[in-house]
Amino acid sequence: MSFRPDAQLDPEQVRDVRGRRGAGLAVGGGGIGVVLVALAIMLLGGDPSVILEGGGTSALQPALEGTSAIESCQTGADANNRADCRIVGYVNSIQAYWTTEFQRSGSRYPRAETVLFSGSTQSACGTASSASGPFYCPPDRSVYLDLSFFQELQGRFGAQGGNFAEAYVVAHEYGHHVQNLTGALNNRGNDTGADSSAVRVELMADCLAGVWAHHAESTGFLQKLTREDIAQALDAAAAVGDDRIQRSTQGRVNPESWTHGSAEQRQRWFLVGWERGTFDECNTFAAANP
Numbered sequence: 281m282s283f284r285p286d287a288q289l290d291p292e293q294v295r296d297v298r299g300r301r302g303a304g305l306a307v308g309g310g311g312i313g314v315v316l317v318a319l320a321i322m323l324l325g326g327d328p329s330v331i332l333e334g335g336g337t338s339a340l341q342p343a344l345e346g347t348s349a350i351e352s353c354q355t356g357a358d359a360n361n362r363a364d365c366r367i368v369g370y371v372n373s374i375q376a377y378w379t380t381e382f383q384r385s386g387s388r389y390p391r392a393e394t395v396l397f398s399g400s401t402q403s404a405c406g407t408a409s410s411a412s413g414p415f416y417c418p419p420d421r422s423v424y425l426d427l428s429f430f431q432e433l434q435g436r437f438g439a440q441g442g443n444f445a446e447a448y449v450v451a452h453e454y455g456h457h458v459q460n461l462t463g464a465l466n467n468r469g470n471d472t473g474a475d476s477s478a479v480r481v482e483l484m485a486d487c488l489a490g491v492w493a494h495h496a497e498s499t500g501f502l503q504k505l506t507r508e509d510i511a512q513a514l515d516a517a518a519a520v521g522d523d524r525i526q527r528s529t530q531g532r533v534n535p536e537s538w539t540h541g542s543a544e545q546r547q548r549w550f551l552v553g554w555e556r557g558t559f560d561e562c563n564t565f566a567a568a569n570p
């Protein structure tokens with residue numbers, strides 16, 4: 281995939297705190313912040329055991345002294361050249377789509393900021409660390425993302441990677457923001473399992489990522505998507521499937537404890553969104569077997 285080189289980016293939608301240490305940080309300290317962020321991770325796509333086990337790293341980049349590299353992300357050409365500008369491009373395209381879609385149905389889409397961090401940072405859901413994986417924090421309506429996750433996606437999760445794998449991850453998190461706005465997040469209980477409310481919320485976010493992909497070109501930021509792009513998204517969706525993660529970390533699959541859905545479920549719901557392109561098709565709660 282590539283961005284239209286002349287597309288004008290809005291770097292204000294991404295807050296760049298890379299290289300700044302999170303104040304009062306206590307990764308692995310067992311404080312309430314860690315527990316809360318673990319909940320957020322469970323809610324939104326990661327493996328909370330990583331942070332609960334205190335797996336924080338101190339691989340901080342050099343301090344940027346108040347300047348933000350993100351501010352120099354101005355055009356689609358920048359997004360084609362730089363990993364951080366690429367995130368700006370995805371966020372801009374995703375929010376442009378949802379703004380239009382909410383308008384079309386007579387409501388307003390308040391934007392959610394993406395906080396790009398390295399090492400760790402504070403969120404209203406507790407401390408976000410590089411071990412967290414990307415997550416959406418409902419109280420501060422922000423997406424938290426450490427770019428190192430995309431290496432992890434290929435390494436630890438065994439995905440093939442690629443730019444549209446990244447786009448899928450960002451669009452999934454914004455799917456949770458849309459769910460927060462529509463109230464769908466409130467349907468999530470504490471149950472687990474292949475047809476649990478937790479899994480249905482996650483699969484809906486996958487579907488909403490597919491809906492954005494369906495409309496991505498029309499936002500003006502991206503060129504027409506290719507078969508390969510969609511294959512990258514599907515590959516990433518499968519890599520973070522509960523069955524795949526369980527098989528690689530525990531050596532066995534236990535559907536009763538699923539919180540995000542299997543590789544097959546996640547791929548299938550992304551495809552529903554991609555092929556049909558409408559929000560209404562993403563009602564995972566209406567499906568007998570999501």
Ligand SMILES: [Zn+2]
Nearest residue numbers: 323324325482
């Ligand atoms: Zn999620």
